[in-house]
Amino acid sequence: MIKEEKINSRQFTLLVIMFTVGSSIIIIPSALVNESRQDGWISAILAMIIGLLLVWVYTTIGKRYSGKSLPLIIEQVMGKKLGKLIILLYFFFSFTLAALVLRNFGDFLNTKIMVETPLEAIHIMFLIPIVYAVKLGIETYSRVAEITFPFILLLLFLLMVLSVPQIELTNIQPIFGEGIKTITGGSLAMIGVPIFELFILTTFFSTVNEPKNIKRSFFIGILIGCSILILITLFTILILGVHLTGLKMFPTYVLAKKISIADFLQRVEIIVAAVWGITLFFKLVLCFHASLIMFAKGFSIKNYRILVIPMSIILFIYSLIAYPNSAYFIEFATKTWLSFGMTFGLVIPLIILIISFIKKPSKTN
Numbered sequence: 001m002i003k004e005e006k007i008n009s010r011q012f013t014l015l016v017i018m019f020t021v022g023s024s025i026i027i028i029p030s031a032l033v034n035e036s037r038q039d040g041w042i043s044a045i046l047a048m049i050i051g052l053l054l055v056w057v058y059t060t061i062g063k064r065y066s067g068k069s070l071p072l073i074i075e076q077v078m079g080k081k082l083g084k085l086i087i088l089l090y091f092f093f094s095f096t097l098a099a100l101v102l103r104n105f106g107d108f109l110n111t112k113i114m115v116e117t118p119l120e121a122i123h124i125m126f127l128i129p130i131v132y133a134v135k136l137g138i139e140t141y142s143r144v145a146e147i148t149f150p151f152i153l154l155l156l157f158l159l160m161v162l163s164v165p166q167i168e169l170t171n172i173q174p175i176f177g178e179g180i181k182t183i184t185g186g187s188l189a190m191i192g193v194p195i196f197e198l199f200i201l202t203t204f205f206s207t208v209n210e211p212k213n214i215k216r217s218f219f220i221g222i223l224i225g226c227s228i229l230i231l232i233t234l235f236t237i238l239i240l241g242v243h244l245t246g247l248k249m250f251p252t253y254v255l256a257k258k259i260s261i262a263d264f265l266q267r268v269e270i271i272v273a274a275v276w277g278i279t280l281f282f283k284l285v286l287c288f289h290a291s292l293i294m295f296a297k298g299f300s301i302k303n304y305r306i307l308v309i310p311m312s313i314i315l316f317i318y319s320l321i322a323y324p325n326s327a328y329f330i331e332f333a334t335k336t337w338l339s340f341g342m343t344f345g346l347v348i349p350l351i352i353l354i355i356s357f358i359k360k361p362s363k364t365n
Contacts, residue, residue, distance in 0.1 A: 007204075009213035011142035014149050015286060016201060016221025021152075021228050022283030023104045024194050026252045026276045028229055029236040031193075031334055033245040036186030038171065039178045040245075041234040043186035048226035050187065051195040055222055057349050058198070059215035062205045064356045069206035070199075070290075071297035077355050084298050086348065091294035093344045094200050095315065098287035100329075100337075102126065102319040105280050107326055112253060113273060123316055126284075131312045133285045134292065135305060138207050141285055148278050155271045156228060159235075162259045162268060166239045190229065192338035194283075196345025198222065203290040249326050252276075288315065 007015075032040030065073045070090070075083035106122045114122060133141040176183070201218075208214050236251050239258060245251045256269035292311060296304040323329045 005137045005139050005207050006209040007138055007142045007207050009208055009210045009217040011146060012204070012208050012214065013217040013221040013224075014145040015142060015204070015282060016198070016218055017149070017225040017228075018145055018152075018279045018282035019198065019201060019286055020194050020222055020225025021275075021279040022194060023101050023276075023280055024190070024229055025232055025279065026108065026250050026272065027104070027333075028190055028193065029233045029245055029251045030248060031189035031330070032186055032233055033237060033242055033251075035189055035334075036183050037178050037242050037246075038173065038237055039176060039183050040186060040237060041172070041230055042176070043183050044190055044226070044230040044233050046183060046187040047190035047195055048222070048230065050191055051198070051222050051226060052219065054195060054345065054349075055198065055218045056215075057353055058202050059218050061349065061353050061356060062202060062211075062214055066211045069293065070203040071294055072206070073202075073352065075297075077352050077359065087294050088298040090200075090344060091291050091298055093340060094203075094287050094294060095291035095311075095318070096322075096340075097197060097200070098284055098291060099315055099318040099322045100333075101280060101284045101287060102315065103322045104329075105277070105284075106319065107329075108250060108253075108273075108276070111326075112250065120316075120320065123319055126281075127312055127316055129281070130284055130288060131308055133281075134289045134308050138204060138289065141282070145282055152275055152278060155275050156232075159256060159259075159268070159271050159275075160231065163235050163239055163255065166258055167235075168238060168241070171238050171241045172234070188338060189334055190226075192341045193333055194225075196338075196341030199345045199349055200287060200290045203293055204286075249330065288312075 028044070029040065032043050036043040061073060062068075065076065068076070071087045074086050074090070077083070078086055102123055105126055106119045109122050110117065110119050133144075178186075205211070205214055208217070232252055236245050236255050239255055240248075240251055244254070248254050253269055253272050256272040259268050288311075292304040292307050295301070295307060295311070301307065323332055
């Protein structure tokens with residue numbers, strides 16, 4: 001008999017925060033600034049507000065089908081045949097996201113820290129703990145999130161405090177200088193990554209042992225996660241300026257490299273690398289785990305764990321061919337991936353919600 005995995009609402013909140021910050025903390029400032037210039041941080045606030053509205057949609061669906069995971073909800077709402085097709089499409093979405101996240105991490109280490117290490121070796125090194133975590137299950141890695149989260153907050157606090165002497169207030173002036181239309185358009189970068197992607201987390205609704213607290217946990221998680229992204233974007237603009245932030249693919253890392261206190265405290269960019277590595281780990285674990293659950297449900301496989309090893313090998317290969325270079329990824333993430341995210345994070349959830357009001361939820365699984 002397969003043991004049912006359960007986590008509490010606090011652990012779910014932490015997973016939401018980790019997922020939200022994930023790959024976004026180091027690449028989102030550049031994407032926001034390229035669109036909204038010095039008002040990029042305002043675009044991030046707008047994206048957070050839209051994210052809260054979407055979380056209301058996601059948690060309302062979860063409440064109407066209390067105790068059920070996303071695959072079961074889809075199958076019940078859409079019927080068995082169409083439901084399985086949509087489940088497999090969500091598998092493709094979450095599995096592709098896992099490949100992109102893994103490649104982001106590989107590109108970062110390969111260009112900034114381990115420049116002589118082959119990309120393949122970096123991916124294998126990072127995949128081993130991912131495979132181990134998914135094998136152990138969400139109960140185990142959510143406990144790890146509880147242990148590591150205080151260190152994440154401490155490192156971020158240190159980064160911001162140490163950055164204060166470098167701040168130039170003129171870098172964010174004039175506020176609202178780019179106009180509402182530009183600010184709204186700029187918010188799409190953060191809405192695409194990570195806001196639309198958050199729907200993947202509904203896969204784990206059934207694991208939360210306090211279903212009535214899911215909505216509150218999700219809201220708190222996205223508020224904290226997005227607030228971190230807003231602050232990081234603001235600090236990046238204040239210190240690097242619009243031109244340099246928009247020019248660099250990893251501006252947050254560049255921000256940390258500029259910190260210098262009396263020629264004594266320098267080279268603290270390891271703080272950013274540590275924060276990104278830890279939060280990226282959890283985002284990749286959640287994406288890979290969700291994709292396995294979707295695949296198992298789509299093909300009526302009882303235990304997703306038997307898929308971990310073979311699918312991790314496919315993920316490794318997929319991550320290497322996901323995109324040719326970093327310049328292509330920026331174009332892909334801000335345009336093509338936004339369309340994917342809108343389909344899976346907005347359109348299908350709204351259809352599910354509407355049908356759920358028309359079609360009375362079943363009491364059975």
